[in-house]
Amino acid sequence: MGFVVGSVLMAFLAVLQSSLLNRFPFLSGTANLILLATVSWALTGRVAEAIVWAFFGGLCLDLLSGAPFGVSSMALVAAAYLASLTEGRFWEGHPLAPLGVMAVASLVFFAVTMAGVWVSGHPIDPALAMTHVVLPTTFLNVLLALPAAQLAGRVREAAFPPPVRMG
Amino acid sequence: MSRTSSRALIALTFILIAGGLLVLNLGGYLQAAEGLAVRPLAALQGWISQRVTAIQTLATSPADLATLRAENLRLAAEVAQLERELIALREQAAEAEVLAGLLGYARTRPENRYVAARVVGQDISPFIRSVWIDRGSDSGLQQGMPVVTERGLVGRVAEVYPTVARIQLITDPQSLVNVRLQTSRADGALHAQLNGELSVDAIDQSASVTPGELVLTSGLGGAFPSDIPVGQILTVRKRDYELFQEAVVQPSADFENLLVVLVITNFQPLTAPGP
Numbered sequence: 001m002g003f004v005v006g007s008v009l010m011a012f013l014a015v016l017q018s019s020l021l022n023r024f025p026f027l028s029g030t031a032n033l034i035l036l037a038t039v040s041w042a043l044t045g046r047v048a049e050a051i052v053w054a055f056f057g058g059l060c061l062d063l064l065s066g067a068p069f070g071v072s073s074m075a076l077v078a079a080a081y082l083a084s085l086t087e088g089r090f091w092e093g094h095p096l097a098p099l100g101v102m103a104v105a106s107l108v109f110f111a112v113t114m115a116g117v118w119v120s121g122h123p124i125d126p127a128l129a130m131t132h133v134v135l136p137t138t139f140l141n142v143l144l145a146l147p148a149a150q151l152a153g154r155v156r157e158a159a160f161p162p163p164v165r166m167g
Numbered sequence: 168m169s170r171t172s173s174r175a176l177i178a179l180t181f182i183l184i185a186g187g188l189l190v191l192n193l194g195g196y197l198q199a200a201e202g203l204a205v206r207p208l209a210a211l212q213g214w215i216s217q218r219v220t221a222i223q224t225l226a227t228s229p230a231d232l233a234t235l236r237a238e239n240l241r242l243a244a245e246v247a248q249l250e251r252e253l254i255a256l257r258e259q260a261a262e263a264e265v266l267a268g269l270l271g272y273a274r275t276r277p278e279n280r281y282v283a284a285r286v287v288g289q290d291i292s293p294f295i296r297s298v299w300i301d302r303g304s305d306s307g308l309q310q311g312m313p314v315v316t317e318r319g320l321v322g323r324v325a326e327v328y329p330t331v332a333r334i335q336l337i338t339d340p341q342s343l344v345n346v347r348l349q350t351s352r353a354d355g356a357l358h359a360q361l362n363g364e365l366s367v368d369a370i371d372q373s374a375s376v377t378p379g380e381l382v383l384t385s386g387l388g389g390a391f392p393s394d395i396p397v398g399q400i401l402t403v404r405k406r407d408y409e410l411f412q413e414a415v416v417q418p419s420a421d422f423e424n425l426l427v428v429l430v431i432t433n434f435q436p437l438t439a440p441g442p
């Protein structure tokens with residue numbers, strides 16, 4: 001069920017990203033809703049779902065973009081998997097952990113997408129990309145990481161409450 | 168199998184599937200499937216875009232100014248049209264001095280045919296500057312067709328689906344437009360930086376380029392019709408030890424507020440835009 005609902009949500013977020021969020025850029029970057037959603041969901045422990053969401057959300061992003069089809073999927077799946085590696089670490093429960101995870105996930109996402117876009121023959125100036133896209137977007141993603149993680153945590157508790165042992 | 172390695176396997180599987188899709192796409196095998204998949208997304212995109220535009224308009228204009236706003240819009244459109252006519256007349260006059268023989272050809276050219284389209288979304292990738300419009304092959308659009316507004320050149324059609332199309336803007340780093348400077352008659356190549364800044368390079372060192380000079384499409388290369396306004400020269404960089412001059416250009420079209428564009432449908436480009 002979580003897979004289906006999440007996939008529909010990803011399609012909606014991709015459309016929202018294209019028609020609404022991109023109208024309000026910070027330099028040339030905007031917060032990446034799908035990255036926020038998948039990484040936050042991975043941080044709640046529902047990693048398999050997060051990876052499927054990342055895959056499907058990436059395809060939706062690429063459908064609405066001139067980027068090569070599949071590049072965003074690869075980048076998002078890698079970012080979601082990376083976020084899952086925090087599980088079991090001593091700082092996993094730290095309230096500020098989502099900030100660091102989101103920063104790293106954003107950088108991984110951009111490293112993969114920039115490589116994919118560059119391989120497809122699109123010229124990218126690394127310095128301009130860093131100052132106008134990567135850093136502003138990472139900043140916005142980190143800014144929204146805590147509310148996104150809290151929202152994901154609440155949705156997880158509501159939709160998948162922890163089992164209670166009786167007797 | 169441990170939990171971590173199971174997750175790694177899932178992630179690797181999906182990365183490999185995505186990689187496979189990427190290869191198929193680069194080979195051009197997914198065009199039909201993409202067309203099918205993009206249709207519902209584009210419909211939702213258009214619906215949301217309309218609402219967002221309506222809300223933006225409502226937020227930026229008090230209700231009692233609605234009439235004035237409409238009048239202002241009409242006058243602005245009229246001024247833009249007159250400006251365009253003025254530019255065209257100046258260009259014709261300049262051409263008459265240098266290439267009088269071609270003026271007759273310019274006058275006898277058939278009028279352009281346009282398809283108006285609404286901009287419904289922007290490219291999600293921050294590395295690619297393109298917009299989505301609500302017209303596609305059902306409206307006669309084809310890849311490579313030039314796209315303009317009443318102010319000047321916007322870009323050209325990069326991808327076409329039945330009901331939507333993607334327009335590669337001239338502010339995209341992959342875009343290249345052959346241009347001519349109106350007064351100095353120098354040719355150059357217009358290209359963009361990732362931040363959207365436009366510049367013309369490959370301008371002959373002997374040309375006397377001045378700030379404020381108009382930049383028009385030259386038609387060289389056959390990608391765009393000639394004499395479409397592109398922008399104005401802002402600054403010129405000329406160094407004696409370099410082969411060419413370079414100039415920064417202020418675009419004519421307002422790329423921050425693209426709402427409606429015109430696709431020139433009777434122009435057959437000789438080259439297709441990049442991916």
